[in-house]
Amino acid sequence: xxxxxxxxxxxxxxxxxxxxxxxxxxxxxxxxxxxxxxxxxxxxxxxxxxxxxxxxxxxxxxxxxxxxxxxxxxxxxxxxxxxxxxxxxxxxxxxxxxxxxxxxxxxxxxxxxxxxxxxxxxxxxxxxxxxxxxxxxxxxxxxxxxxxxxxxxxxxxxxxxxxxxxxxxxxxxxxxxxxxxxxxxxxxxxxxxxxxxxxxxxxxxxxx
Numbered sequence: 001x002x003x004x005x006x007x008x009x010x011x012x013x014x015x016x017x018x019x020x021x022x023x024x025x026x027x028x029x030x031x032x033x034x035x036x037x038x039x040x041x042x043x044x045x046x047x048x049x050x051x052x053x054x055x056x057x058x059x060x061x062x063x064x065x066x067x068x069x070x071x072x073x074x075x076x077x078x079x080x081x082x083x084x085x086x087x088x089x090x091x092x093x094x095x096x097x098x099x100x101x102x103x104x105x106x107x108x109x110x111x112x113x114x115x116x117x118x119x120x121x122x123x124x125x126x127x128x129x130x131x132x133x134x135x136x137x138x139x140x141x142x143x144x145x146x147x148x149x150x151x152x153x154x155x156x157x158x159x160x161x162x163x164x165x166x167x168x169x170x171x172x173x174x175x176x177x178x179x180x181x182x183x184x185x186x187x188x189x190x191x192x193x194x195x196x197x198x199x200x201x202x203x204x205x206x207x208x
Contacts, residue, residue, distance in 0.1 A: 009050035100136035
């Protein structure tokens with residue numbers, strides 16, 4: 001088993017990264033996933049905010065995002081509305097928050113710490129740029145099993161309390177994120193009623 005390395009986004013991997021995301025999130029409508037053009041835009045606009053896990057020269061996972069000012073008084077939003085044209089048109093270098101757009105890991109490379117490392121790299125760039133923290137709309141794949149028995153908010157509360165396990169949200173909570181309620185109509189994924197969860201990590205080193 002080879003050691004994995006990590007580096008910033010680069011256009012030469014755009015097609016492979018797009019394929020990884022489409023494989024990982026197969027239940028989500030393609031309109032809500034990154035196109036090749038979107039991926040190339042992230043590589044061009046904010047490469048230092050995106051990270052790629054490599055096995056040799058082959059990408060096996062990645063995470064990317066943009067900087068923006070997030071309105072915590074009105075948290076209802078869709079992914080497309082927030083990120084803007086080509087999914088990064090709303091990137092603002094002076095924004096207070098890092099908005100995590102996606103993290104995806106090749107299923108064959110799970111359980112090798114890639115997700116943890118990608119989250120740590122995000123936190124490092126937030127500290128380096130002196131931003132308030134990370135905010136994102138997180139997927140809740142485990143909700144698919146409970147869609148007809150509870151609301152998304154009830155499901156999230158059960159996961160936070162430790163009564164239910166969600167493959168993504170439980171992992172994010174373990175990485176220091178707070179779950180702050182459901183985001184309805186966030187993306188087109190009927191398996192979870194189009195719901196996501198607002199997750200927030202606050203940078204305790206932030207200096208106003």
